[in-house]
Amino acid sequence: MPFALPAYNEPDFAALSGAPLARFEAVITPGVAPDGYHATTIFPEYFQLAPQRWIMPAQSRMDCVVVRRGDELDVVEFRRLAPGDMVCVGRRENGEDGIYVHTDPFGSIENAREKFAFRTRMTRESSFSIDYDELYDLLEFERENGFIVWVLGPAVIFDHDSREALTRLVEAGYVHGLLAGNALATHDLEAAMHSTALGQEIYTRRTAALGHYHHLDALNEVRRLGSMRAAMEHGLVKNGVMRAIHERNIPFVLAGSIRDDGPMPEVVADCYKAQDAMRNVVRQATTVMAMATQLHSIATGNMTPSYTVTGGSIRPVYFYSVDMSEFVVDKLANRGSLSARSILTNVQDFLVTTERGLRKRQH
Amino acid sequence: MPFALPAYNEPDFAALSGAPLARFEAVITPGVAPDGYHATTIFPEYFQLAPQRWIMPAQSRMDCVVVRRGDELDVVEFRRLAPGDMVCVGRRENGEDGIYVHTDPFGSIENAREKFAFRTRMTRESSFSIDYDELYDLLEFERENGFIVWVLGPAVIFDHDSREALTRLVEAGYVHGLLAGNALATHDLEAAMHSTALGQEIYTRRTAALGHYHHLDALNEVRRLGSMRAAMEHGLVKNGVMRAIHERNIPFVLAGSIRDDGPMPEVVADCYKAQDAMRNVVRQATTVMAMATQLHSIATGNMTPSYTVTGGSIRPVYFYSVDMSEFVVDKLANRGSLSARSILTNVQDFLVTTERGLRKRQH
Amino acid sequence: MPFALPAYNEPDFAALSGAPLARFEAVITPGVAPDGYHATTIFPEYFQLAPQRWIMPAQSRMDCVVVRRGDELDVVEFRRLAPGDMVCVGRRENGEDGIYVHTDPFGSIENAREKFAFRTRMTRESSFSIDYDELYDLLEFERENGFIVWVLGPAVIFDHDSREALTRLVEAGYVHGLLAGNALATHDLEAAMHSTALGQEIYTRRTAALGHYHHLDALNEVRRLGSMRAAMEHGLVKNGVMRAIHERNIPFVLAGSIRDDGPMPEVVADCYKAQDAMRNVVRQATTVMAMATQLHSIATGNMTPSYTVTGGSIRPVYFYSVDMSEFVVDKLANRGSLSARSILTNVQDFLVTTERGLRKRQH
Amino acid sequence: MPFALPAYNEPDFAALSGAPLARFEAVITPGVAPDGYHATTIFPEYFQLAPQRWIMPAQSRMDCVVVRRGDELDVVEFRRLAPGDMVCVGRRENGEDGIYVHTDPFGSIENAREKFAFRTRMTRESSFSIDYDELYDLLEFERENGFIVWVLGPAVIFDHDSREALTRLVEAGYVHGLLAGNALATHDLEAAMHSTALGQEIYTRRTAALGHYHHLDALNEVRRLGSMRAAMEHGLVKNGVMRAIHERNIPFVLAGSIRDDGPMPEVVADCYKAQDAMRNVVRQATTVMAMATQLHSIATGNMTPSYTVTGGSIRPVYFYSVDMSEFVVDKLANRGSLSARSILTNVQDFLVTTERGLRKRQH
DSSP states (O other), rough: OOOOOOOOOOOGGGGTOOOOOOEEEOOOOOTOTTTBOOOOSOOOOEEEHHHTTTESSOOOOTOEEEETTEEEEEEEEEEGGTTTTOOOOOOOOOOOOEEESOOTTOGGGGGGGHHHHHHHHTTTTSSSSHHHHHHHHHHHHHHHSSOOEEOOHHHHHHHHHHHHHHHHHHHHHSSSSEEEEEEEEEHHHHHHSSSEEEEETTTTTOTTTGGHHHHHHHHHHHHHHHHHHHHHTTTTSSSSSHHHHHTTTTEEEEEEEETTTOOOOOOOOOOHHHHHHHHHHHHHHEEEEEESSSHHHHHHHHHHHHHEETTTEEOOEEEEEESSSSHHHHHHHTOOOHHHHHHHHHEEHHHHHHHHHHHHOOO | OOOOOOOOOOGGGGGGGTTTOEEEEOOSSTTOTTTTTTOOOOOOOEEETTTTTTESSOOOOOOOEEEEEEEEEEEEEEOOOTOOOOEEOOOOBBBBTSEEOOOOOOOGGHHHHHHHHHHSSOOOTSSOOOHHHHHHHHHHHHHHHHHEEEOGGGGHHHHHHHHHHHHHHHHTTOEEEEEEHHHHHHHHHHHHHEEEEEEEETTTTOOOOOOGGGGHHHHHHHHHHHSSHHHHHHHOOSSHHHHHHHTTTTEEEEEETTTTTSSTOBOOHHHHHHHHHHOOOOOHHHEEEEESSSSHHHHHHHOOSSSETTTTTTEOOEEEEEEHHHEEEEEHHSSSOOOEEEEOOOHHHHHHHHHHHHHHHHH | OOOOOOOOOOOGGGGGGGGGOEEEEOSSSSSSTTTTTTEEESOOEEEETTEEEEESSSOOOTTEEEEETTTTTEEEOGGGOOOOOEEEEOOOOTTTSSSEESSSTOGGGGGGGOOOOHSSSSOTTOOOOOHHHHHHHHHHHHHHSSOOOEOOGGGGGGHHHHHHHHHHHHHTTTTTTEEHHHHHHHHHHHHHHHHHEEEEEEEOOOOTTTTGHHHHHHHHHHHSSHHHHHHHTTOOOOOSSHHHHHHHHOOOOHHHHHHTTTOOOOOOOHHHHHHHHHHHHHHOOOOEEESSSHHHHHHHHHEEEEEEEEETEEEEOOOEEEEEEEEHHHHHHSOOOTTHHHHHOOHHHHHHHHHHHHHHHOO | OOOOOOOOOOOGGGGGTOOOOOOOEEEOTTTOOTBBOOOOOOOOEEEEEEETTOOOSSSOTOOOOOETTTEEEEEEGGOOTTTTEEEEEEEBSTTTSEEEEEEETTGGGGGGGHHHHHHHOOOOOSHHHHHHHHHHHEEEEEESSSOEEEEEEGGGGHHHHHHHHHHHHTTTTSEEEEEEEEEHHHHHHHHHHSETTTTTTTOOOOBEEEEEGHHHHHHHHHHHHHSHHHHHHOOOOOOOOOHHHHTTTOEEEEEEOOOOOOOOOTTTTTTHHHHHHHHHHHTTTTTEESSHHHHHHHHHHHOOOSEEETTTEEEEOEEEEEEEEEHHHHHHHHHSSOOOOOOSHHHHHHHHHHHHHHHHHHH
């Protein structure tokens, strides 16, 4: 059945009629909030800026502070605070400080079933049939109406079929942003150049002679040419995820890490600049698909609110995490939000199954 | 490409020309082997019964003893030894005791690739594309020419789609024997009667009202009628794995365990009788598919030799284990045999993907 | 601080004054309950047998039925039902059917802290310091005043130090019952006879020559002598857990399984007889320590109520599960009972640390 | 028994007498190696710079290139290559290209036992008694004679007892360098200031009121004061690991990551500068203890050679990884080096046990 967005429940502002105005204090030291600052959550939050005028920041994320810029509110990382920024102070969330955190924005009766399902803790023995079916509905909807961000660990391209499935998902329009690290790009280009990942053939699993040089050679070659795009233009990269991403000019961020060789020229070395770049992609996100990377998944989860404002209306941001380990997905799913969902399986199977399921729908 | 059985390498008996005859000593105490007994492996083993006459038991399994019955050799569990049984003694395996253990029976040059692949330790990040493709080839071959035994934990039927996929695999002829426990049958019938497993709907994941009674009710109902077949004849079981198994008269063993409620009438309460019944099914096996059960998988692994004799020729027995945990599959795969292969994923995805892959081949 | 048992909250029977008497119906078919039977939980349950007379079975377990024997109530497995047994029927648990399930029997204000702590889901990153300290308090108390049942997988004796720690715990009086399988006893005696487990030395980790024969030799030797006790009397078993158990005449059950070699003569082959024998030990339990065995831990968990009656008063039964995997301990801990607690670690470290912690207390 | 360093086996250079001189080619593009560059391993490697003169770089690491600086050899990351740098080219490792990779530098007969033990793949069921004992020997030796680098995930300070054990290890002189991320420092200072980690008390596991503000408050406070040392001087940090590190002026690197809040002022934002800083600590390392962090452990593993030169002689660098997951430790242990060892357990228990074991030795 076609996917339908749940309606947004406006808070009952009448019930908050006695609340004071939200208070704001100035930043003195760069990167340091005033005492008693209010920290954001993943939920829609409202700040009473004038009597009866409750304003919500359009683009939030958790564990940040709220800076007033005239009549608008900006959700800002501590490190980006500048002297003079007016930061909201107050830690009570039910209006007493002029702040209202709206923890049940989409919890209508119609969503009771989902609500229940989402609250169930998932294990490898949970039934995931319905998740696949609902995911197909969602992704079809989002392809036309949303913005799907994929957060990917390198394991998604260590396998021939899942690398191909992911490439097709890009080509079919299901990928609007990509967040990953140097390893994803490196091994994807290694696969394009040498048919291997870390020296092992991605289909036959044969270890190639001198295969341990392959990823270093791929990196060295791209570094010589100056960019992945240049390598593609030189004909060195005939297939794969990064090629499909480049061909469609899909925004991507490769965040650097202390594990990196190379790195690829496009990698962002400063992790806070990388964080900013990632958040710029996530600001547009309506669905996030995070898989096979604890670091990037949690980093993205931290900067993804449970809602977004598109075309003037408020809708949920869906967040899927796919991993083999209950430990990892629990870290992500445990956000108290209807919109976080976990699937416990090997990402290889997940990608192949999902791409096939979506393709079948098109026919 | 169609599957081809590897050829069997006969041992070089000429090189063993100076070897003594194998020695046999009589059992005195029931269930107790004579000192110095030879314990079997998963490999073909030859015993020199008369000069130049090296005899191999047709149906072996590891950690048992070899009993001579005239010119034939029987591989027997210690607990089945009877006074007077003549048990082979000797622990050297290269002929010095008249015993030759043939550890590389199918290792021809043609199998070099596979040999390599099989030796690689599998993790969740290994590439499994080729395993699926080779498995489809294998299962198509075995459907016509072999005997495929499935060893199943209850998780395979906790999910709607994987229960359906498994049912279809039975219906399509890919299941020739089934080894499981009480829980598999119980929750499969619970699903048929109530659409739930342990009270949770297997598609919607909704918790049914009084759902914790469902599996007890299913057990009680079948126990009242006397058998699962009777319940089917009464129209209580309209779908599922056990129904498909019964319709095709596929041999199955449900081994009892200390965790069981009920149990189903067909469950074998004595674990050693269950072991014997399982081995009787395994004696015919040419491929074993073990998934989502550590207990039954290891039990079956212990009684499955790496080879079997069919139609007078010797061929490998393939053994697949599918599980989420490296720890579990390593226990099974670490047998030093080319024919053991691990796939790390959720069995739900594995079954759905495998059934779809095989179905596609038929068209 | 010394351990203190929480007080039992009597149900408010006055509030149930309008409730009907509990109804009982006769069993017709052996092993089959009447329709609408009431199934037990882990909680104290009361049945109104006469007006104002609410009777609780002294020894319950979950997923069984309640049989009236005069003025007493027996909690009985379905398979043990005999024709004529009067089984309680009714599925409403708040008195409407004359049945009251008391789900918060020890939830006094004083236990608020614990209550909270127990409800927190444990992962490998949870803080366990307090659990060790509280466990020392508990085990010291139970050594004098309770009955501690240990449920053990073979991994506890694969390591030299943990096998020694466990032996000391037996010797120091912290073990009053032992539930395990054939493998625990086999590898414990293998360690006593050969210093190995599955052929690998338990301290040096060296693989012994022909070490794969060690466990089979240990089994064969004990089977020849007829019992583990006989082997001990013959001087074959100079140390270890089973020796300490025998020296103190501690009740134990070794439940057979389809994985077993041998087995040891003491192993119970029929899994339902084993279940009965285990429950007979568990009936006395005030604390259960389950570790490194999914099968035995869950089996024991199923037959362990959350309370027991000792000396006329009602107290909790504490249930600890120790394992490396969130997946396993979640299965056990998720019982809705204050008295279930999980520790995620390697049982080797757990046993060594616990024995040392308790020993230090004695000085 | 006291720890003794294994002797270094000099390669048999006489056997390499016909080998050519190593070749070097100039870097043209910054950060790009010439084609055919030789990539380093974790092993000692020798380069024939003049006839019969085989030179080994003193400080190596894997997946880098070798740059000749006069008569010395520097092992350099690709990204640090400058135009004109002379990079060794040649990929054959047995002398044919003037390059000799010495893969068995400490494999004397005396080490046969260890050699065996190290090759055994570790699982949660491996026996670890000997590892603890050998580790105590090693750490006692290294405290006086070596340089012990600890690589730590935040889980080590989520638990009261393990945080205390780790602090004591610093105080007792067993920690000479610390590599971690922002989270370790943040939650260690949160614990010092609020007795919580992520808002949960690290001993009682109680959730503190507004506890989710604690780590943000700790970060904000330190950022206001400008450094952790300043916070210590202001009396805000009365205990913990970072305080002990600062008191002893132990070198540490906190590498930034995209998951960070804050961050602490000392965090290195550029991941390649962080990598350089980490390697500067690792250059001195004789033993590395990596625990509960996949990212930092693998990053450190990549930059840690299997040997080091101290006082003119060549000795192994020992590398321990401690984690709950076979998947993680296998990634690290699978380096083909005698000196990598895995322990599968909860780091909390590991730290408490190790500190107690070492303390006991001192008495």
